[in-house]
Amino acid sequence: MLQKLKGTKDILPKEIATWQYIESVAKELFENYGYNEIRVPVIESLELFQRGVGETTDVVQKEMYTFEDRGGRKIALRPEGTAGVVRAYIEDGLSSSPSPLKLWYHMPMYRYENVQKGRQREFNQIGVELLGTESYMADVEIIEMCKSLFEKLNIKDIELNINSIGCKNCRKEYTKALQEYIRPNLDKYCDTCKTRFDKNPMRILDCKESNCKKLNQNAPSILDYLCDECKEHFENLKYLLERLDIKYKIDSNLVRGLDYYTKTVFEFMSKIDGLTVLAGGRYDGLVEELGGTSTKAIGFASGMERLIDIFKQNNKELNLEKHMRLFIAYVGEDANVYTSKLVSNLRKNGIYVEKDIMCRSLKAQFKYADKKDAKYILTIGDNEIINKKAIIKNMKTGEEREINLEDESLINILKDN
Numbered sequence: 001m002l003q004k005l006k007g008t009k010d011i012l013p014k015e016i017a018t019w020q021y022i023e024s025v026a027k028e029l030f031e032n033y034g035y036n037e038i039r040v041p042v043i044e045s046l047e048l049f050q051r052g053v054g055e056t057t058d059v060v061q062k063e064m065y066t067f068e069d070r071g072g073r074k075i076a077l078r079p080e081g082t083a084g085v086v087r088a089y090i091e092d093g094l095s096s097s098p099s100p101l102k103l104w105y106h107m108p109m110y111r112y113e114n115v116q117k118g119r120q121r122e123f124n125q126i127g128v129e130l131l132g133t134e135s136y137m138a139d140v141e142i143i144e145m146c147k148s149l150f151e152k153l154n155i156k157d158i159e160l161n162i163n164s165i166g167c168k169n170c171r172k173e174y175t176k177a178l179q180e181y182i183r184p185n186l187d188k189y190c191d192t193c194k195t196r197f198d199k200n201p202m203r204i205l206d207c208k209e210s211n212c213k214k215l216n217q218n219a220p221s222i223l224d225y226l227c228d229e230c231k232e233h234f235e236n237l238k239y240l241l242e243r244l245d246i247k248y249k250i251d252s253n254l255v256r257g258l259d260y261y262t263k264t265v266f267e268f269m270s271k272i273d274g275l276t277v278l279a280g281g282r283y284d285g286l287v288e289e290l291g292g293t294s295t296k297a298i299g300f301a302s303g304m305e306r307l308i309d310i311f312k313q314n315n316k317e318l319n320l321e322k323h324m325r326l327f328i329a330y331v332g333e334d335a336n337v338y339t340s341k342l343v344s345n346l347r348k349n350g351i352y353v354e355k356d357i358m359c360r361s362l363k364a365q366f367k368y369a370d371k372k373d374a375k376y377i378l379t380i381g382d383n384e385i386i387n388k389k390a391i392i393k394n395m396k397t398g399e400e401r402e403i404n405l406e407d408e409s410l411i412n413i414l415k416d417n
């Protein structure tokens, strides 16, 4: 049997209602904050991610799906959304729209990862990018929107961690201090960390190896090295979060896995399994790095699969599946035609209704309606067509009622609960 690739998943019909529900809640929320949806290609030039995400990140060093196309171009499957969105922002002239520009997306991403719980090779992210403002107020609005998203989805087992990773200037001093801290134990770190020691020692703080994590425990804190501007930004951010009653913890080892971040970084973690459900940060240098005019920006992405997981754990009783309101059973050819018109009409009125399309016996029709959990059954034969009256049965209560087929009584029954 042919099988799906490792790290990919089929999203089956019984799960789709949850996906659609979360997407519709997020879409409505994002739109109320002024965000518009953007969709960018799955394939982009490899160079976009090398420059955008950073040469020394896990994503670029170990996780990208790359290939050469028939024209010899170096291509990558998108591992994350921000680089492509920023490329579109520059290339498609979005920078001339009123500032700040607010964009959201829901797109599949591809990373060649070690497959485990919460880590797939094809996964979906829902995310936003807010371009054109350097104010801490943008950071707060974004974090507050994330909090609202979790509230709207009734997700309680979640906590917010924040940090500031400063700018190029504050990182110079900090990098030196970090290297001094790591150097005596460098031989004990993993090979990847060793290769990052000279080029990008802050990446070492993001290493997932438990031994490296232990070695990092007493590393100097970037917060002690922030320049005046970055310090003020972080202080203002914390102040406004507190005034808005948004609870957070500071995690000075939080550096995030992508190189483009500056100043504020944050993540919402599941209290159930410790996985990061949503993560983001400010990326003030990225637009310029990719060839645009300097534009300060901030964004986040949430892994849909992880979001769905915690959503389900927090909403065990919720039933989002759409149930059949009415099944119309029929006997005879005239009734077949009559009921075909009737279902068509009811569907035009927005009602989920089915009839048999397999030439089944009446008994088999009832069995199908029962299996599909139809709320009502209406049965129509020659007599019902002549008398313009039929019996409708409520399958839950067993109650039966005679209704007039010529007036609004059927629609009225189906429309109230």
Ligand code: ATP
Pocket (backbone or CB within 6 Å): 080, 111, 113, 118, 119, 120, 121, 122, 123, 124, 125, 256, 257, 258, 276, 277, 278, 279, 280, 301, 302, 303, 304, 305, 306
């Ligand atoms: P990590 O450090 O856990 O690898 P990351 O820095 O690679 O995370 P981002 O690139 O910021 O993560 O991705 C944002 C979010 O996307 C994550 O918090 C997570 O919810 C989700 N995500 C990232 N990688 C995967 C994956 N391989 N499978 C499923 N979800 C993922």
Ligand code: MG
Pocket (backbone or CB within 6 Å): 058, 257
């Ligand atoms: Mg990762």
